[in-house]
Amino acid sequence: MSNIRKTYEQKLSEMNDIETQLAELMKDERVKKYLELNDQRLKLNSELLQLYTDMKKEEFSKCKHIWIPISKNIDYYEGRSDIDYGCVKCGLDQRVLGTYNPRFLSTNDKIIYDYFLEHYATSGIRSHTLCNFDLARAMYAKIVENHPDIDDVTALKYFEVALDDIRNIRVNEDRKESRVKRLMLKPGFKNWGGHKN
Ligand SMILES: [Zn+2]
Structure with a gap:
C-alpha cells in the first residue's frame, strides 16, 4: 500500500471513530440543549x-444634518481637491466612501457606506471650516448639552465661534488635558488645530 493511501485509511478510521463518539454524545440531553x-x-x-x-x-x-468638512484630499495629478464631510449629529462620515475594499470596514462604517450608496445624503446645513471629526462631534455634543433647545443654525454658529476660540487662544498642557476630559475625547487627543485626520 502506498504511504498516501495508508495515511488516508488511518485518517478515515479516526474520522469514523469521532463520528461514533459524536453520535453517542448527541443522545445526551445537555448536549442537545447546548447545540x-x-x-x-x-x-x-x-x-x-x-x-x-x-x-x-x-x-x-431622520437627521437634519449639520455637515462639517473633516478631510481634504488633494489630487495633484488631476489638480483638484475633494472635501469629505461628516455630520456632527448622526455621525455620517463621507470618508468611508474612499475605502479601498468595503469588506474590511467595521460594522458601523459598513452601514454608513451602504447608506451612502442607497441615499443621496446632502440635505441639511454645512460649515466651511475644516475640523477633526472627533473634536467636532465632541464640541457639538457639548453645545447641545448646554443648550438643549438650540436650533441647528445657531448651534453651527456656536460651533464655529468655539472652534475659532480653540485655535486662537493658546492654552497650556494642563488646560488641554481638562478640555479633553470636558469634551469626552480620547485621552491621547492632541489635534487641537483640528486640520489633519
Ligand atoms: Zn446627520
Whole structure:
C-alpha cells in the first residue's frame, strides 16, 4: 500500500471513530440543549445585526444634518481637491466612501457606506471650516448639552465661534488635558488645530 493511501485509511478510521463518539454524545440531553442554544444564538445575532443596521439607517434618514468638512484630499495629478464631510449629529462620515475594499470596514462604517450608496445624503446645513471629526462631534455634543433647545443654525454658529476660540487662544498642557476630559475625547487627543485626520 502506498504511504498516501495508508495515511488516508488511518485518517478515515479516526474520522469514523469521532463520528461514533459524536453520535453517542448527541443522545445526551445537555448536549442537545447546548447545540440548540447555539443555533438560537446564531439566529439572534444576525437578527440583532439587521435591526441595528435598520436602526442606524432610520437615524440617518431622520437627521437634519449639520455637515462639517473633516478631510481634504488633494489630487495633484488631476489638480483638484475633494472635501469629505461628516455630520456632527448622526455621525455620517463621507470618508468611508474612499475605502479601498468595503469588506474590511467595521460594522458601523459598513452601514454608513451602504447608506451612502442607497441615499443621496446632502440635505441639511454645512460649515466651511475644516475640523477633526472627533473634536467636532465632541464640541457639538457639548453645545447641545448646554443648550438643549438650540436650533441647528445657531448651534453651527456656536460651533464655529468655539472652534475659532480653540485655535486662537493658546492654552497650556494642563488646560488641554481638562478640555479633553470636558469634551469626552480620547485621552491621547492632541489635534487641537483640528486640520489633519
Ligand atoms: Zn446627520
